[in-house]
Amino acid sequence: MELSHTAYVVLGMLRHGPRSGYEIKAVVDKSTRFFWAASYGQIYPELKRLADAGLIEGRGEASGGRKRTVYTLTDAGRAKLADWLSRGAEVLEYRDEGLLKLFFAAADPDAALAILEAKQRLHEEKLAALRTVEAATLEIKAAGDPFPDLVLRYGIESTEWMVAWCKRARAEVEKGAS
Amino acid sequence: MELSHTAYVVLGMLRHGPRSGYEIKAVVDKSTRFFWAASYGQIYPELKRLADAGLIEGRGEASGGRKRTVYTLTDAGRAKLADWLSRGAEVLEYRDEGLLKLFFAAADPDAALAILEAKQRLHEEKLAALRTVEAATLEIKAAGDPFPDLVLRYGIESTEWMVAWCKRARAEVEKGAS
DNA sequence: GGACGCATGTAAGAAGTTACATGATTTC
DNA sequence: GAAATCATGTAACTTCTTACATGCGTCC
Numbered sequence: 357m358e359l360s361h362t363a364y365v366v367l368g369m370l371r372h373g374p375r376s377g378y379e380i381k382a383v384v385d386k387s388t389r390f391f392w393a394a395s396y397g398q399i400y401p402e403l404k405r406l407a408d409a410g411l412i413e414g415r416g417e418a419s420g421g422r423k424r425t426v427y428t429l430t431d432a433g434r435a436k437l438a439d440w441l442s443r444g445a446e447v448l449e450y451r452d453e454g455l456l457k458l459f460f461a462a463a464d465p466d467a468a469l470a471i472l473e474a475k476q477r478l479h480e481e482k483l484a485a486l487r488t489v490e491a492a493t494l495e496i497k498a499a500g501d502p503f504p505d506l507v508l509r510y511g512i513e514s515t516e517w518m519v520a521w522c523k524r525a526r527a528e529v530e531k532g533a534s
Numbered sequence: 535m536e537l538s539h540t541a542y543v544v545l546g547m548l549r550h551g552p553r554s555g556y557e558i559k560a561v562v563d564k565s566t567r568f569f570w571a572a573s574y575g576q577i578y579p580e581l582k583r584l585a586d587a588g589l590i591e592g593r594g595e596a597s598g599g600r601k602r603t604v605y606t607l608t609d610a611g612r613a614k615l616a617d618w619l620s621r622g623a624e625v626l627e628y629r630d631e632g633l634l635k636l637f638f639a640a641a642d643p644d645a646a647l648a649i650l651e652a653k654q655r656l657h658e659e660k661l662a663a664l665r666t667v668e669a670a671t672l673e674i675k676a677a678g679d680p681f682p683d684l685v686l687r688y689g690i691e692s693t694e695w696m697v698a699w700c701k702r703a704r705a706e707v708e709k710g711a712s
Numbered sequence: 713g714g715a716c717g718c719a720t721g722t723a724a725g726a727a728g729t730t731a732c733a734t735g736a737t738t739t740c
Numbered sequence: 741g742a743a744a745t746c747a748t749g750t751a752a753c754t755t756c757t758t759a760c761a762t763g764c765g766t767c768c
Contacts, residue, residue: 360727361631368638378747388637391630395729400749422736422746437638441645444652445632448660452569453539454623459566459685460546460615463678467619474622482626500641502710507637510699517695521688532680538755556719573757578721600718600764 359436361447362398363406367429367437370412372501374426377403386489387504390482390511403427411436454478468529476522483515537614539625540576541584545607545615548590550679552604555581564667565682568660568689581605589614632656646707654700661693 369380384394406412411433414425454475461468547558584590589611592603632653639646
């Protein structure tokens with residue numbers, strides 16, 4: 357039985373302990389969304405499918421406050437996650453509307469400059485968002501799992517590289533245009 | 535009337551002259567696919583929609599060899615393309631299954647190393663593909679449009695950065711594990 | 713004559729987003 | 741008492757990929 361990528365996101369988010377769908381979504385939004393997003397419309401149906409397949413187990417919880425369902429990895433689920441981790445990675449996609457516009461800017465340096473500025477601004481906003489995440493990840497790092505932090509640093513450093521590239525490209529276009 | 539991103543890819547590919555759907559697909563595969571892909575299943579229906587909307591015009595051509603339909607930008611289509619170019623860019627997405635796996639590698643440095651090696655290999659393959667494109671783009675550059683080449687260099691340099699990051703991360707994980 | 717490239721398309725399905733709907737609890 | 745947050749879900753829709761179907765022209 358083939359699982360979707362979202363299924364692995366859900367399984368992975370349960371690796372350190374039980375969580376509800378709502379919590380999974382919150383953690384995704386603070387971490388993996390920068391390279392793999394997931395919406396409620398994916399998470400909740402996926403939780404049901406995974407429970408039906410015996411890879412996770414749901415338990416109603418009404419104790420402290422609101423009623424909710426927390427899910428735990430089963431042994432089968434943990435094995436499925438480990439199996440996926442051990443297979444070579446495949447999906448590597450990048451979609452950049454700014455780059456597409458730049459490609460089509462034809463012989464118009466002014467348009468290209470505006471596109472590069474907009475692209476740089478987008479990367480800077482992403483960078484700011486990643487930096488607010490940084491603090492939250494430090495706790496996990498302290499808990500003996502260094503990889504979320506490593507991945508976050510990839511996000512920050514690659515985005516910094518892209519901001520710097522935009523600056524270089526702007527200078528180059530300005531020089532060429534004058 | 536809102537156009538899809540694929541519609542702008544098609545319009546953009548007609549900016550320097552008429553082309554058939556098949557040619558558009560071939561050019562996309564040699565250029566924008568690294569940051570914006572398009573399949574036949576998108577291109578052909580999109581050509582019809584754009585022709586219906588009066589943004590492009592199709593003309594049957596049977597002259598030289600096979601029969602085919604080449605499309606030309608209308609004035610309205612060129613205006614629509616310019617309008618899109620002048621609006622700020624929005625979509626900026628990155629999906630990286632390797633990074634997702636690394637995030638979930640928990641406290642297993644061996645798994646993390648294998649994931650990093652696989653990720654590096656993927657980037658190296660992409661780099662090789664981008665470098666074969668490089669030569670083809672030089673002609674366009676010579677023709678007075680420097681931007682496809684600029685975008686290609688972004689692809690090559692950013693991918694090189696990612697390969698280098700994988701090497702650095704592997705060294706770091708190895709050091710930490712020993 | 714067969715393989716390959718040119719050329720156009722459709723159908724089915726997967727994946728993902730957005731908006732909507734509902735309601736409880738907690739905090740100010 | 742209002743607003744924010746917790747919590748779960750569905751429906752409609754868009755987007756995109758993959759596979760299939762067809763047929764002609766050219767090159768070896």
